Amino acid sequence: MKSLNIDLGERSYPVIIGENLMGSADFLLPYISGQSVLVVTNETVAPLYLPALREKLDPLFSCESLVLPDGEVYKTLDTIKLFYDKLLQHRFSRSSTIIALGGGVVGDMAGFAAATYQRGVNFIQIPTTLLSQVDSSVGGKTGVNHPLGKNMIGAFYQPKCVLIDTLTLTTLPKREFSAGMAEVIKYGLISEPDFFSWIEQSVDALLHLDSAALDYAIMHSCDTKARIVSLDERESGVRALLNLGHTFGHAIETSQGYGVILHGEAVAIGTVIAARLSNLLGWLTANDVERIVNLFRCLELPVSIPASMSIDAFFQHMAVDKKVLNGKLRLVLLKKIGEACIVSDVSQDAISTALEASYS
Amino acid sequence: MKSLNIDLGERSYPVIIGENLMGSADFLLPYISGQSVLVVTNETVAPLYLPALREKLDPLFSCESLVLPDGEVYKTLDTIKLFYDKLLQHRFSRSSTIIALGGGVVGDMAGFAAATYQRGVNFIQIPTTLLSQVDSSVGGKTGVNHPLGKNMIGAFYQPKCVLIDTLTLTTLPKREFSAGMAEVIKYGLISEPDFFSWIEQSVDALLHLDSAALDYAIMHSCDTKARIVSLDERESGVRALLNLGHTFGHAIETSQGYGVILHGEAVAIGTVIAARLSNLLGWLTANDVERIVNLFRCLELPVSIPASMSIDAFFQHMAVDKKVLNGKLRLVLLKKIGEACIVSDVSQDAISTALEASYS
Numbered sequence: 114m115k116s117l118n119i120d121l122g123e124r125s126y127p128v129i130i131g132e133n134l135m136g137s138a139d140f141l142l143p144y145i146s147g148q149s150v151l152v153v154t155n156e157t158v159a160p161l162y163l164p165a166l167r168e169k170l171d172p173l174f175s176c177e178s179l180v181l182p183d184g185e186v187y188k189t190l191d192t193i194k195l196f197y198d199k200l201l202q203h204r205f206s207r208s209s210t211i212i213a214l215g216g217g218v219v220g221d222m223a224g225f226a227a228a229t230y231q232r233g234v235n236f237i238q239i240p241t242t243l244l245s246q247v248d249s250s251v252g253g254k255t256g257v258n259h260p261l262g263k264n265m266i267g268a269f270y271q272p273k274c275v276l277i278d279t280l281t282l283t284t285l286p287k288r289e290f291s292a293g294m295a296e297v298i299k300y301g302l303i304s305e306p307d308f309f310s311w312i313e314q315s316v317d318a319l320l321h322l323d324s325a326a327l328d329y330a331i332m333h334s335c336d337t338k339a340r341i342v343s344l345d346e347r348e349s350g351v352r353a354l355l356n357l358g359h360t361f362g363h364a365i366e367t368s369q370g371y372g373v374i375l376h377g378e379a380v381a382i383g384t385v386i387a388a389r390l391s392n393l394l395g396w397l398t399a400n401d402v403e404r405i406v407n408l409f410r411c412l413e414l415p416v417s418i419p420a421s422m423s424i425d426a427f428f429q430h431m432a433v434d435k436k437v438l439n440g441k442l443r444l445v446l447l448k449k450i451g452e453a454c455i456v457s458d459v460s461q462d463a464i465s466t467a468l469e470a471s472y473s
Numbered sequence: 474m475k476s477l478n479i480d481l482g483e484r485s486y487p488v489i490i491g492e493n494l495m496g497s498a499d500f501l502l503p504y505i506s507g508q509s510v511l512v513v514t515n516e517t518v519a520p521l522y523l524p525a526l527r528e529k530l531d532p533l534f535s536c537e538s539l540v541l542p543d544g545e546v547y548k549t550l551d552t553i554k555l556f557y558d559k560l561l562q563h564r565f566s567r568s569s570t571i572i573a574l575g576g577g578v579v580g581d582m583a584g585f586a587a588a589t590y591q592r593g594v595n596f597i598q599i600p601t602t603l604l605s606q607v608d609s610s611v612g613g614k615t616g617v618n619h620p621l622g623k624n625m626i627g628a629f630y631q632p633k634c635v636l637i638d639t640l641t642l643t644t645l646p647k648r649e650f651s652a653g654m655a656e657v658i659k660y661g662l663i664s665e666p667d668f669f670s671w672i673e674q675s676v677d678a679l680l681h682l683d684s685a686a687l688d689y690a691i692m693h694s695c696d697t698k699a700r701i702v703s704l705d706e707r708e709s710g711v712r713a714l715l716n717l718g719h720t721f722g723h724a725i726e727t728s729q730g731y732g733v734i735l736h737g738e739a740v741a742i743g744t745v746i747a748a749r750l751s752n753l754l755g756w757l758t759a760n761d762v763e764r765i766v767n768l769f770r771c772l773e774l775p776v777s778i779p780a781s782m783s784i785d786a787f788f789q790h791m792a793v794d795k796k797v798l799n800g801k802l803r804l805v806l807l808k809k810i811g812e813a814c815i816v817s818d819v820s821q822d823a824i825s826t827a828l829e830a831s832y833s
Contacts, residue, residue, distance in 0.1 A: 190557075194550065201621040204793050229589070232616060232627045233707070256592060261561040267592045268628060347593070433564050 114140075115328075117335055119251065120343040124271045128251055128335050132324065134278040135162060135239070138169035144274040146235045147208035150174040151200060153223040154214040155183040158241050161284050162214060166239075174210075177203050181219065186372040188218045188257050190266060196226035210235040210273075216242035216289070217249035217376065221267070224255030228270035236272045241281040243293025244377050247300075247334035250275045252342040252352075258371055262433045263363045269347055277335075279327055287413070292377025294319065294412045295358075297330050299384065300337040302405070303354045306451030308333055313404070316411045354453045357445040358384030361468075364430035368422045374415075381414040382471070390459065390467035391447040401450050417473035424468045428461070474500075475688075477695055479611065480703040484631045488611055488695050492684065494638040495522060495599070498529035504634040506595045507568035510534040511560060513583040514574040515543040518601050521644050522574060526599075534570075537563050541579065546732040548578045548617050550626060556586035570595040570633075576602035576649070577609035577736065581627070584615030588630035598632045601641040603653025604737050607660075607694035610635045612702040612712075618731055622793045623723045629707055637695075639687055647773070652737025654679065654772045655718075657690050659744065660697040662765070663714045666811030668693055673764070676771045714813045717805040718744030724790035728782045734775075741774040742831070750819065750827035751807040761810050777833035784828045788821070 114131035126144075134140050150170055154163050159180045170176045179199050181187060200209070211234060213223035220238050227236035240250035256267020282290065294312075301309030311329075312319070318326035338355065345352040362383030366374060388405045391397035409416050431442055441457040444464075448454055474491035486504075494500050510530055514523050519540045530536045539559050541547060560569070571594060573583035580598050587596035600610035616627020642650065654672075661669030671689075672679070678686035698715065705712040722743030726734060748765045751757035769776050791802055801817040804824075808814055 190550065190554065197550075197619055197626055198621075201619055201625060201793055225589075229585075229616075229626050229628055231625060232614065232629050254592065256589075259557055259561055261558075265561060265591060266557055266589050268589055269592050433561055433566075 115332055117332070117339055119271070119339045121271060121346055124253075124346075126272060126274050128275040128277065128339065130277040130328070130332055130335065131279065133280045134276055135166060135280070138173070140276055141169075141212075141237065141274075142173070144235075144237055145174065145210045146273075147206065147210055148175055149203070149205050149209040150176045150212060151179060151203075151205060151209065152176065152212045152214055153179045153181065153196070153219055153226075155181045155216075155219055157183040158215045158219070162241065162281065166212075166214060181222070184372045185218055185258070185366075185376065186370070188222055188371065190257055190259075192222060193226055193229075193257060196222070197230060200226075200230050205230070205234070207231040207234055210237060212237045212239060213250075214239045214241065215245070216240065217245040220245050220250050221255050221264070222257060224253070224270050224272065225257060225267055228255055228268040233270070236270065238272045238275040240275065240277060242285055243282060243290050243331075244296055246277045246279075246331055247293060248296040248338065250277070251335055251338050253346065262430070263367055263371070265433070277331060279324070279331065282322060282327060289375065289377075290320075291412045291414050292375040295377035295381040295384070295409070295414055297334050298405075298408060298412075299355070299357050299380070300334050302384070302447060302450055303357050303445070303453035304451060305333070305337060306449075308337075309450050313408055316408070320412070353443070353455055354445055357447070357453055358382075358387050360431055360442070360444055361386045361427065364427045365419065365422060367430045368426045369419060374419070378415050381409045382416060382418060385409065385416045386418070386467050386471045387444065387446055389470050390444070390463060393463050393467055394446065394459070397447045397449060404450065418468065418471050420472065424465055427464075427468055475692060477692070477699050479631070479699045481631060481706055484613075484706075486632055486634050488635040488637065488699065490637040490688070490692055490695065491639065493640045494636055495526060495640070498533070500636055501529075501572075501597065501634075502533070504595075504597055505534065505570045506633075507566065507570055508535055509563070509565050509569040510536045510572060511539060511563075511565060511569065512536065512572045512574055513539045513541065513556070513579055513586075515541045515576075515579055517543040518575045518579070522601065522641065526572075526574060541582070544732040545578055545618070545726075545736065546730070548582055548731065550617055550619075552582060553586055553589075553617060556582070557590060560586075560590050565590070565594070567591040567594055570597060572597045572599060573610075574599045574601065575605070576600065577605040580605050580610050581615050581624070582617060584613070584630050584632065585617060585627055588615055588628040593630070596630065596632045598635040600635065600637060602645055603642060603650050603691075604656055606637045606639075606691055607653060608656040608698065610637070611695055611698050613706065622790070623727055623731070625793070637691060639684070639691065642682060642687060649735065649737075650680075651772045651774050652735040655737035655741040655744070655769070655774055657694050658768060658772075659715070659717050659740070660694050662744065662807060662810060663717050663805070663813035664811060665693070665697060666809075668697075669810050673768055676768070680772070713803070713815055714805055717807070717813055718742075718747050720791055720802070720804055721746045721787065724787045725779065725782060727790045728786045729779060734779070738775050741769045742776060742778060745769065745776045746778070746827050746831045747804065747806055749830050750804070750823060753823050753827055754806065754819070757807045757809060764810065778828065778831050780832065784825055787824075787828055
């Protein structure tokens, strides 16, 4: 069992990483306040992990569960209403705790409900997918999608703790594991060239769920994210680097309809576009673009824009992206592998050229 | 023109009070960030003040308006969706500003939308009712109602400034002015006996909108609220005293249906119930209960529970109140005029007796 601290002053909290942490309630109990607990999960995760967790909580708390349908398509304000209804029907007070047991969609929604029920209740993350373990559960971004844009409705709201049980990866579909790896690779690309090289060398071990390799990848990812979030909780500066591949990726997700393509898959394609654009601007070498494309391919991630999506559709969707500042599109690009930068003066022509080169 | 500071560290902001402040954009400009401004108001306030405000903003910003139907009954999550639709349709970025021009309902909703659009955008309050000027616009409470409870969905989110133009009170219906006075009186009751006496002596001047009396009442109310909010932004302690009369009041509002009775009217009745209960517990004298009832009556505020509402209905609604902590109902009561306290061990019998005595 390892532990990391997310250093945010009075909002600091630990990320606890280990195998079979859910086998005992001990890791959870110090972070539950109040007498009422709502465990939020989805139809896929519930049969796997909910009964064991409830068995530990039920003798100690007045406990309820909310089992959501599975998928990004349900990450909406209408689903959030189900939280409020449940919490109020069971008279949950401001001193209650909400636990998210699931992937990024469950965590984002449970976090938003926790941020907004009675102006904020206690919140705990138990992420069960690689993507949520290395990215979305850490850092306090919560929210839901709007038909006109991903994560457009939300709040910054930090959990009391993040409990990462790596045993949950044994039940994760392979496609979702790969999607999570896109975010792991991102940390290497933006600030850790050695970590990127390590991933290149460890692809087989990771795909075979080698326990030591997984532990290292998750620990290192959370550590990088923790460092960046501690410097810039509300994304007014350096935290924006974590959005490498995300501006293009969000446009792909929105255009395809939520859930058709996984978030990590869209980020992989978006990262390839950002890499090509970085190369066009004279920064990243063509060889390094190829290294990135190859690594995604080895991890069975898509690297080409879906044929059904036009270049115009990109510009249309990106115009409402949160990274737009005073009308200017800000993009995260790569100076080289291990060094990212934010630029807001890239010409539309250059972007179009990078997009054109990214169809299969 | 007077100015007060709400002291909340990096979230500090000024409350600017004066006559005809909206006659110039100067007071507003330093607090608008970004190039896009959404002014939110309602159908009643829009014809009175929106054109003049837009005239000042339009030459300087890309400006849009959202005119909501008027009334507490529209303070719902469904109305909040109109904000998101408008903001996204016009591609408002994270660097936009939302201005609330209206009473508490407009301010609470605009604040919640500002707190949750793209995880938080710039927010300014221009309260146009006495109630919102002395209470709801200051302190960062935002949110909407749920069919099962008032303000159950929301966030703590501070504005960049609060601009109180006392000229707006000249167009405020008399009934709403009185409702606002219930909150002014509250400040006297919880911590300022001399202010309570001053209100008793100034009823006529206040009802005739005497400018000096109004300025003093608003300034003193905001000052008291600022002091309490600075000590306890998220209501974990002393801020709860501001809820005098509100636990009973919210139950009345919820039971009657939002908008049938005004918030301030419900608070007046709730305060009378709290005063009677305080007297039953041996604290407040019978004479002081009478002073409170009389002052509300002089201001044409209701002092009796609506006949259609049963005592059972109170207990049912109060069970989901935010002031419930670990299953215990916490009530704000009065030791004497000018001294409030929070108690969580009042017997159901005593509460019932105080309620029974509060029907007309």
